[in-house]
Amino acid sequence: MDVQDNLPLREATFFILLSLATMPKHxxxxxxxxxxxxxxxxxxxxxxxxxxxxxxxESGWIRRVENESAESNGRxxxxxxxxxxxxxxxxxxxxxxxxxxTVARExxxxxxx
Amino acid sequence: xxxxxxxxxxxxxxxxxRLYPADFLTEFGPEMELVFGEAIAEAQKxxxxxxxxxxxxxxxxxxxxxxxxxxxxxxxxxxxxxxxNDINEPSYWRPASxxxxxxxxxxxxxxxxxxxxxxxxxxxxxxxxxxxxxxxMYLVALAGLGFGWVKRFPRWSLGYLGLALVTSWWTHHIxxxxxxxxxxxxxxWEWRGWFALLAxxxxxxxxxxxxxxxxxxxxxxxxxxSRLSFILYAALGWLILGVSNDSSPVALRPLQTxxxxxxxxLGVFPFLHLHLPWQRGLALQGAVNLTLLSGIAIxxxxxxxxxxxxxxxxxxxxxxLLPGILGLFQRAGSSPGFVQ
Numbered sequence: 331m332d333v334q335d336n337l338p339l340r341e342a343t344f345f346i347l348l349s350l351a352t353m354p355k356h357x358x359x360x361x362x363x364x365x366x367x368x369x370x371x372x373x374x375x376x377x378x379x380x381x382x383x384x385x386x387x388e389s390g391w392i393r394r395v396e397n398e399s400a401e402s403n404g405r406x407x408x409x410x411x412x413x414x415x416x417x418x419x420x421x422x423x424x425x426x427x428x429x430x431x432t433v434a435r436e437x438x439x440x441x442x443x
Numbered sequence: 444x445x446x447x448x449x450x451x452x453x454x455x456x457x458x459x460x461r462l463y464p465a466d467f468l469t470e471f472g473p474e475m476e477l478v479f480g481e482a483i484a485e486a487q488k489x490x491x492x493x494x495x496x497x498x499x500x501x502x503x504x505x506x507x508x509x510x511x512x513x514x515x516x517x518x519x520x521x522x523x524x525x526x527x528n529d530i531n532e533p534s535y536w537r538p539a540s541x542x543x544x545x546x547x548x549x550x551x552x553x554x555x556x557x558x559x560x561x562x563x564x565x566x567x568x569x570x571x572x573x574x575x576x577x578x579x580m581y582l583v584a585l586a587g588l589g590f591g592w593v594k595r596f597p598r599w600s601l602g603y604l605g606l607a608l609v610t611s612w613w614t615h616h617i618x619x620x621x622x623x624x625x626x627x628x629x630x631x632w633e634w635r636g637w638f639a640l641l642a643x644x645x646x647x648x649x650x651x652x653x654x655x656x657x658x659x660x661x662x663x664x665x666x667x668x669s670r671l672s673f674i675l676y677a678a679l680g681w682l683i684l685g686v687s688n689d690s691s692p693v694a695l696r697p698l699q700t701x702x703x704x705x706x707x708x709l710g711v712f713p714f715l716h717l718h719l720p721w722q723r724g725l726a727l728q729g730a731v732n733l734t735l736l737s738g739i740a741i742x743x744x745x746x747x748x749x750x751x752x753x754x755x756x757x758x759x760x761x762x763x764l765l766p767g768i769l770g771l772f773q774r775a776g777s778s779p780g781f782v783q
Contacts, residue, residue, distance in 0.1 A: 375503070383471070
């Protein structure tokens with residue numbers, strides 16, 4: 331599967347992958363992280379979040395892990411982490427966004443000259 | 444913020460989650476409730492406005508999420524990836540057994556017989572009708588509704604639900620003869636006409652100790668709109684039989700009522716045996732149209748004129764068209780492959 335076929339990512343998907351890029355997290359932490367990283371611009375509801383998580387699990391971009399040390403109601407909390415494929419997709423999207431920003435800045439600089 | 448209000452949001456959220464497909468609910472339901480609870484607890488620190496905003500955000504995103512998951516599930520079923528082998532799963536569809544057909548069709552047959560006999564007696568100038576057929580139908584509808592509610596609204600109970608709703612409405616609005624209820628009679632029933640229905644609802648809720656049958660009903664309708672079609676069919680068919688021939692000559696009414704009732708009864712069979720929701724919706728649509736138009740045709744054939752309020756008729760037909768149209772949005776319903 332060509333990584334480029336999956337780009338560009340939806341904003342919610344991008345922020346979920348961004349949140350998981352550093353370490354595995356459970357659902358609530360992903361929600362809070364997304365809100366923080368987007369400066370409050372992207373706030374995920376549980377239905378949006380878990381719809382996206384389901385798609386990402388089915389696509390193989392993330393996997394579910396059980397964190398025995400983080401318990402809720404006596405059961406291990408479910409956390410999610412990026413798979414190798416998910417990390418490649420995420421890095422490709424970051425590279426795409428960087429190239430867009432670079433082109434935009436160069437255009438602006440040329441316009442001022 | 445008072446914990447009771449947060450508990451209210453959590454309970455509403457819990458029931459809203461039941462609208463998701465069973466497999467999604469099994470996989471993510473507990474986790475979503477946990478996350479929502481954490482979000483509520485966090486929002487409580489900022490006050491009731493933050494909690495309300497959080498809840499409204501969930502309500503805003505829920506319809507699209509539900510639609511996506513239901514569509515994904517239907518697509519998976521078509522590809523054979525998901526087998527709705529749970530007969531309580533709303534999307535599971537199988538032809539009705541003989542017993543289920545009998546129970547489903549019973550109120551329609553009873554009602555048709557009673558209305559035809561009444562029309563015949565009126566035509567023969569009987570001034571006293573030996574039975575109160577409206578009350579009889581009301582009781583049959585309420586009994587079926589009560590049992591169906593406790594059984595979590597299986598397919599056979601939907602007709603009873605439609606009849607119970609329309610007979611309650613009818614009791615609210617019309618003169619009901621000399622029958623008295625709590626000291627009130629005839630034109631004083633008004634809103635009290637809904638008492639019996641509310642009593643059945645309360646009894647069923649107490650027996651099941653839960654509102655989940657109503658959630659199951661909503662979920663089953665969401666998945667299969669032909670169920671809503673059938674509820675409307677039961678209600679509207681009764682209304683058509685009751686009022687559409689009022690302007691016809693009295694001598695004609697027994698025949699008109701019998702023919703119309705025949706179409707009403709026959710319309711139940713396609714609903715119980717066609718596989719796709721849009722087919723079921725359109726079959727019911729057709730039966731109602733034939734019911735309505737047959738009375739007009741018979742009257743026109745005998746009297747030479749069609750005494751019809753055409754604008755009102757047009758409104759009826761458009762309204763009755765809705766279930767059929769809604770069914771068209773569910774072309775990818777359960778396929779025959781799942782029939783045992």
